[in-house]
Amino acid sequence: MKRRFVTLDVFTTRRHAGNPLAIVLQSEGLDTEAMQAIAREFNLSETVFVSPPERPEHRASVRIFTPGGELPFAGHPTVGTAVWLALTDEAQGRPAELLVLEEKVGPVSCAVEAKGSHAGHAVFTLPRLPERLAQPVADTSLAEALGLDPADLGFDAHRASAFSAGVAYTLVPLASREAVAKARVAGAAFERALAATPNGNAFVYCREPAETGHHYHARMFWPGSGIVEDPATGSAAAAFAGAVMAYDQPGDGDHRLVIEQGYEMGRPSRIVLELSVRNGALASARIGGSAIVVSEGVLL
Incomplete structure (x- = not known):
């Protein structure tokens, strides 16, 4: 099965700065071992795998992997994924100012804003206080x-x-x-x-x-x-x-x-x-x- 992916640079407004992120957009059918192998192939700090949410009011379910293992929560994957989903929704004529990602740590609420067709900004509330x-x-x-x-x-x-x-x-x-x-x-x-x-x-x-x-x-x-x-x-x-x-x-x-x-x-x-x-x-x-x-x- 062919699976689409995108990469974004996160915590920056310009390409080739910030932290690179890979997002696999069609992760259905992939088990943990396969996701880990793909994350090692990208060899970025994190790779995100997006799938439909468990709760219909949420935007997506995500799993986050470094080349060495899975994380329950991470910042630049949350920001980057929220921005990409906001851009997708904007292009489809259904923009939203708030979306919720289901992560292993729990639901993460993100305020999002598309800035043109290829960039955006996101702010998420910590799912847990330090x-x-x-x-x-x-x-x-x-x-x-x-x-x-x-x-x-x-x-x-x-x-x-x-x-x-x-x-x-x-x-x-x-x-x-x-x-x-x-x-x-x-x-x-x-x-x-x-x-x-x-x-x-x-x-x-x-x-x-x-x-x-x-x-x-x-x-x-x-x-x-x-x-x-x-x-x-x-x-x-x-x-x-x-x-x-x-x-x-x-x-x-x-x-x-x-x-x-x-x-x-x-x-x-x-x-x-x-x-x-x-x-x-x-x-x-x-x-x-x-x-x-x-x-x-x-x-x-």
């Missing part, structure tokens, strides 16, 4: 894992932590953008240090953005997923909301933060994190970004 996890890795081990000096770790009140909003991340604050640029997966030291964490990844960040109007500069390393470094990681930004609440303690109200990622890879990406704080606690959070179609094709 939950703090145990962070068993000492700063000295994290520094060694990332090829850094222990003095490079931490800024202001921020310290290494672990949070999950559906996918667990080890969050590592670094003192400068120079330290973020120097960070790397330091071979066996990375695997050894992160072995005790849920997913063996490290989201490193600092408060020295490269561009005016942005708030944080970040990189994300996850060799166990099959992709050593990811250009833009929405689910990590979702987890990062927990660190913002814990260490920056924003006041009641609505807050908009822009996270830049992928710059060291030549894939600049822009992730918008929106926080709604009520009575000193995080009441809700949203991830937003743009996406643009790059290619369309057929799997034989």
